[in-house]
Amino acid sequence: MTEKPDFLPSASRRNPPRQIVFIAFDGAEPLDLTGPIGVFSRAEEQVPGTYDIRVASIDGAPIKTRSPLTLGGIEPLSGIAGNIDTLLVAGGNEQAVRRAATDPTLVAWLATHAKSARRVGSICTGAFVLGAAGLLDGRAVTTHWAAISALKEYFPQAQVEPDAIYRIDGRICTSAGVTAGIDLALALVKGDLGHAVAAAIARDLVLFLHRPGGQRQFSSTLEAQAAESDLFSELLVWMLEHPQADLSVPALADRAAMSPRNFARRFLQEVGKTPARHVLQIRLDHACRHLEKTAWTIDRVAERSGLKTADTMHRVFRQELGLTPSEYRSRFAAGS
Known part of the structure; x- marks a missing residue:
């Protein structure tokens, strides 16, 4: 069971809850979704009323991940309403990310809703979808180490940092490969709710709150x-x-x-x-x-x-x- 810190910020100051929207697609890496969702879910357990976590795709159909796992409970993008606090795009295999980054409906929706969201980010190769929506230009960003060269090539206006586990540059946040999405989520929760909450989640997940090295x-x-x-x-x-x-x-x-x-x-x-x-x-x-x-x-x-x-x-x-x-x-x- 998640350890509860001695001090929990009052959730009453966050009404309604912050809406966290994960964007997924067929071929997505399941850990890009389940890892960060697990972090935000544990934060919601500790401080009820903090987060409203949603997973959306273009049509809301179950997501066939790059593993045998199929994910349900997916909402269509058209069903996401209200103020979006944080938008996070999952990564996946090369073909899946390529399809997502060239899908006009997905890219247009992301570009439009990113304007009003407090934070917009990606896990792993989801950075390519952010780039397709024009969100990486002039930003310090990162992605999976094996995709660094491609990210630089496709988005030369981005400041790609090859060694970062995650990078938060203003409203734009990106993470390196797969499990680094958990590191990013912990950092976002720490920014929202403080060190004590994030540290308790890290202990529960048996993780570093700040992973050593790049x-x-x-x-x-x-x-x-x-x-x-x-x-x-x-x-x-x-x-x-x-x-x-x-x-x-x-x-x-x-x-x-x-x-x-x-x-x-x-x-x-x-x-x-x-x-x-x-x-x-x-x-x-x-x-x-x-x-x-x-x-x-x-x-x-x-x-x-x-x-x-x-x-x-x-x-x-x-x-x-x-x-x-x-x-x-x-x-x-x-x-x-």
Whole structure:
């Protein structure tokens, strides 16, 4: 049962409840809906009268998600009336998102109702639907790490941030892949009802209230885990845990009991990137995490992450993220 915090904001000041509308479509990712809905539902349990949660699609028919799960209780867009507090668009598989983003009825409805909603956002690749409605231009946004390049290509006026778990830029809020929608929902609830309520929900769901790190650390690690062979599985974990170690090709080849030349060739085949590139991403991930979660100096972060010097770290951040380490910390540090 959800733990109730000692202090609960009065719901009497929010009459009627804030209307939270999730927009779904066939092929939607079910967790993009059920995860954030679970957060808002728990908030409603703690502070009754806070939220009126609705799920809508163009015609209101049951949603066939990208899994075997079919979702009922869907309303047609035409049935959504009254003041909309928050509009959130789910993501889904590429074909489903493409259909949604090119559906004139859906895009027109979203563009019209977004004008009066207090907040408009997306979970995962739902960002493409927001973009199609003209809502991303000039905004700092994010999406699933595998779709970052496509989002930049399709919506060049958006300020796409590849490492953010979620991004709230004024009225527009976007989240990274799938489970990051839960992080975004927790942040929105925290903004509405305060830290105590959001923290109680996070404890109930066994989640971080503020997840450590950015999605870059997950993308590089998940890419490595997706290799067809498990030849380097133990080595990849060891590398991730020892960014300060000698991670040169000769040293890694020795640990793998292979010749340097054969190691470099097989690593590229199995992992999909060169050893040097993977090492750079590991060290960058560690540096980002230290900047987000500690008050260490840049010199200390560079040393602890394996980048060795502040100058090297500054160059890598500029090259890979387009930000200085200080700029990254100011944007993504906990509590910023």
